[in-house]
Amino acid sequence: MRTQVAIVGAGPAGLLLSxxxxxxxxxSVVVETRSRGYVESRVRxxxxxxxxxxxxxxxxxxxxxxxxxxEHRGIYLQWPxxxxxxxxxxxxxxxIWLYGQTEVTLDLGRAREAAGQQVVYGISDTAVHDVGTDHxxxxxTDAGGASVRLDADVVVGCDGSFGPSRGAVPERLRRxxxxxxxxxxxxILADVAPSTDELIYAWHPDGFxxxxxxxxxxxxxxxxxxxxxxxxxWSDDRIWDELATRLGHGQDGWALTPGPITxxxxxxxxxxxxxxMRHGRLFLAGDAAHIVPPTGAKGLNLAVADVGMLAPAxxxxxxxxxxxxxxxxDDALRxxxxxxxxxxxxxxxxxxxxxxxxxxxxxxQLRWVTSSEAGAAGLAENYAGLPIGYRG
Ligand code: DHB
Numbered sequence: 001m002r003t004q005v006a007i008v009g010a011g012p013a014g015l016l017l018s019x020x021x022x023x024x025x026x027x028s029v030v031v032e033t034r035s036r037g038y039v040e041s042r043v044r045x046x047x048x049x050x051x052x053x054x055x056x057x058x059x060x061x062x063x064x065x066x067x068x069x070x071e072h073r074g075i076y077l078q079w080p081x082x083x084x085x086x087x088x089x090x091x092x093x094x095x096i097w098l099y100g101q102t103e104v105t106l107d108l109g110r111a112r113e114a115a116g117q118q119v120v121y122g123i124s125d126t127a128v129h130d131v132g133t134d135h136x137x138x139x140x141t142d143a144g145g146a147s148v149r150l151d152a153d154v155v156v157g158c159d160g161s162f163g164p165s166r167g168a169v170p171e172r173l174r175r176x177x178x179x180x181x182x183x184x185x186x187x188i189l190a191d192v193a194p195s196t197d198e199l200i201y202a203w204h205p206d207g208f209x210x211x212x213x214x215x216x217x218x219x220x221x222x223x224x225x226x227x228x229x230x231x232x233x234w235s236d237d238r239i240w241d242e243l244a245t246r247l248g249h250g251q252d253g254w255a256l257t258p259g260p261i262t263x264x265x266x267x268x269x270x271x272x273x274x275x276x277m278r279h280g281r282l283f284l285a286g287d288a289a290h291i292v293p294p295t296g297a298k299g300l301n302l303a304v305a306d307v308g309m310l311a312p313a314x315x316x317x318x319x320x321x322x323x324x325x326x327x328x329x330d331d332a333l334r335x336x337x338x339x340x341x342x343x344x345x346x347x348x349x350x351x352x353x354x355x356x357x358x359x360x361x362x363x364x365q366l367r368w369v370t371s372s373e374a375g376a377a378g379l380a381e382n383y384a385g386l387p388i389g390y391r392g
Pocket of ligand 1: 044
């Protein structure tokens with residue numbers, strides 16, 4: 001098989017890249033180890049930055065998002081006894097949209113299918129070859145057991161932190177940075193109307209808690225738990241009790257309404273950045289090159305921004321102009337590091353470690369962010385999202 005761009009990974013980064021390339025007449029094949037059903041049902045975060053929404057709108061992918069998603073002006077930040085609303089529209093003129101990554105992936109899958117995009121699911125033994133030459137390739141075993149070789153002009157790794165693409169950048173040229181946090185999140189989905197109009201991020205001495213949502217009848221909530229926590233230790237009653245305490249049930253008349261829990265999982269918290277994001281004819285985008293902890297929901301938005309920069313770079317490269325391709329890694333990493341800092345900052349401001357000095361610093365920072373317009377605007381600018389291509 002032969003194509004112009006071989007894309008490894010059919011998550012939102014890979015599917016969106018194939019969509020953007022097709023809009024400019026560039027052909028691609030997307031290959032994926034998982035099944036389509038798995039990719040389209042995995043539970044992920046639900047916040048879209050304004051630049052993510054603009055990009056999806058500009059390529060005809062925003063219709064269901066505007067119909068079924070929910071535009072939010074800001075978030076609540078709270079700690080025991082106090083809840084403050086930060087209005088991003090007033091502060092920086094930009095809003096955010098609540099629309100699950102699962103829905104974005106579904107919309108992308110349908111749009112690519114309607115356009116006749118070749119997406120090969122259920123492959124195994126994926127390997128990336130000869131990226132230092134002009135004739136790179138991807139080999140794999142297809143779902144029927146046949147060995148396939150996909151030749152391409154360019155290979156793009158959109159295959160997350162466990163995929164093979166990252167490892168195709170030679171070790172001696174690779175640099176990585178990593179931070180593991182001493183806590184994890186227990187996330188639940190519940191069939192109950194949200195008890196809040198916009199997201200609540202809550203600092204509490206017992207640990208962070210957050211109230212998000214997926215629709216008028218589905219809530220998404222999170223609790224800080226020890227790393228590697230076993231979900232079996234968390235009965236539904238224990239989860240709702242702990243959420244009520246940390247989110248301030250009863251505070252100023254606010255009530256958390258519990259409901260049937262339909263999904264429970266533990267999410268690790270890790271920051272990771274790798275450079276370069278390009279080696280020869282191999283380009284990396286999204287989680288293949290960087291991981292953020294979930295606080296602030298930057299993962300999908302970062303992947304969209306990478307791909308938004310990469311698509312025009314590849315279109316130009318295939319026409320013989322290498323300038324954007326040459327600067328892709330540096331350009332993308334500037335924005336990646338900004339979001340890496342923001343995710344780390346939100347995480348360390350809101351999660352308790354039991355250290356009394358840290359707690360006082362966190363509370364001081366929260367008071368400043370919620371009382372100073374400059375402090376609030378800094379959070380709002382980063383949360384609502386910096387432009388794609390932002391360099392700082
Ligand atoms: C969600 C997840 C996040 O990590 C976050 O910061 C906000 C919302 C969510 O799943 O809705």
